[in-house]
Amino acid sequence: MKVLVIGGGGREHALCWKIRQSPLVTELHCAPGNAGIAAVAQCVSIKPDAVGALVEWARGKAVDLTVVGPELPLTLGLADAFHDAGLRVVGPRKGAAKIEGSKAFGKDVMQAAGIPTAEARVFDDASEAERHVRTLGRPCVVKADGLAAGKGVFPCLNRGEAMAAVAAIMREKEFGDAGARVVIEDYLEGEEVSFIALTDGETIVPLASSQDHKRVNDGDQGYNTGGMGAYSPAPVLDAEMHEKVMARVMRPAVKELARRGEPFRGFLYAGLMIAHGEPHVLEFNARLGDPETQPLMFRLRSDIVPALVQAAEGTLRDTAFEWDPRPSVCVVMTAKGYPGEYPKGMAITGLDEVVRLPDTYVFHAATGTSGGAIVTSGGRILGVTALGFDFANAIERAYQAVDLIRFESSHYRHDIGKRALRR
Numbered sequence: 001m002k003v004l005v006i007g008g009g010g011r012e013h014a015l016c017w018k019i020r021q022s023p024l025v026t027e028l029h030c031a032p033g034n035a036g037i038a039a040v041a042q043c044v045s046i047k048p049d050a051v052g053a054l055v056e057w058a059r060g061k062a063v064d065l066t067v068v069g070p071e072l073p074l075t076l077g078l079a080d081a082f083h084d085a086g087l088r089v090v091g092p093r094k095g096a097a098k099i100e101g102s103k104a105f106g107k108d109v110m111q112a113a114g115i116p117t118a119e120a121r122v123f124d125d126a127s128e129a130e131r132h133v134r135t136l137g138r139p140c141v142v143k144a145d146g147l148a149a150g151k152g153v154f155p156c157l158n159r160g161e162a163m164a165a166v167a168a169i170m171r172e173k174e175f176g177d178a179g180a181r182v183v184i185e186d187y188l189e190g191e192e193v194s195f196i197a198l199t200d201g202e203t204i205v206p207l208a209s210s211q212d213h214k215r216v217n218d219g220d221q222g223y224n225t226g227g228m229g230a231y232s233p234a235p236v237l238d239a240e241m242h243e244k245v246m247a248r249v250m251r252p253a254v255k256e257l258a259r260r261g262e263p264f265r266g267f268l269y270a271g272l273m274i275a276h277g278e279p280h281v282l283e284f285n286a287r288l289g290d291p292e293t294q295p296l297m298f299r300l301r302s303d304i305v306p307a308l309v310q311a312a313e314g315t316l317r318d319t320a321f322e323w324d325p326r327p328s329v330c331v332v333m334t335a336k337g338y339p340g341e342y343p344k345g346m347a348i349t350g351l352d353e354v355v356r357l358p359d360t361y362v363f364h365a366a367t368g369t370s371g372g373a374i375v376t377s378g379g380r381i382l383g384v385t386a387l388g389f390d391f392a393n394a395i396e397r398a399y400q401a402v403d404l405i406r407f408e409s410s411h412y413r414h415d416i417g418k419r420a421l422r423r
């Protein structure tokens, strides 16, 4: 079977690493991939948002299955174009991907389906949004409606912060058209967890639970990022909570989208806040999480390829995943300055030493090659991932590997997984 993975981050490296292990796969390609992915797949130099070029390439190669990593191509209609060309694809059509592409649409789905979520209002006009903020009198979260690479969300503890967030999104247009509309919702306190499932629009097959670390600095300080590290499982998601999430969140969401004539086929990700023993949805994503995919793929024992084919064909029915009972932890190494400005092209050393460590793997998120050396090419650079017999051991192993890796002005959090340890 010929498989194509679309994307070039840590999530796609983890997917390729896992797919490569399937005896069903004869060829694995990744567009555009990165220097780490090149070790497990053949990289194809086509950008993820070049929908037409990707369809053409996949058709020419007679690719049997395409798996889409990032949200942008999905919201641009990549899955629709692949379906039209008679190509099998894992990822929702544009109409269903809107659950992530528009926060207002996501909220509407939640409200229609009775899914627990923060009380929210949507504004198309900056003055009206500001008037609302003035009367609110409690902490809120201001969100740009459209895609903003995880950076368009502003938790605001007071009126001043909320006014500044509205101004940045709607008046200064920091996120362009993505900020033509804002969602302003109540600020929820609790513990965040990522719940991801593979669905064919009807059957829902949950993955193991995982937990991200959104803030850039230790102790959950500083700016929100795409994610600074993750672990799996998330102890807060016990069997009872798992059932609650399936019953109150996942099944209603999948049902509501199908009812609207937009069945969701692909990975559906609910970002949850567990507060007072109840799950509340912060957002839906139309894809796997990054970096959550790294610890998840590292724990997945089943061959993922048959399930991917079934999701694409609408025949998931009796599928279930088997997981390594050992926990895994992924520490993201970034360039200093991320999520703001940062330098690129720094040489990375120590990767060859990590290869010798057991149950440890370095997924590349933004790397390239220059003169034979592996160099950084983005903000989030590596996802150093390890399995351990318990959380303490997995954390120790991941940081042991981090200690061996060097590049100029690197940054990482020192407290990934600490929360799981406390439980």
Ligand code: AMP
Pocket (backbone or CB within 6 Å): 118, 141, 143, 150, 153, 155, 185, 186, 187, 188, 189, 192, 214, 224, 271, 282, 283
């Ligand atoms: P989102 O992209 O909507 O998941 O938001 C990014 C991050 O902002 C989340 O992972 C949370 O850490 C935080 N966040 C979003 N919505 C809320 C909320 N209603 N209350 C508290 N924090 C939130």
Ligand code: GLY
Pocket (backbone or CB within 6 Å): 150, 212, 226, 227, 285, 288, 289, 290, 291, 292
């Ligand atoms: N790690 C959060 C996300 O993928 O959206």
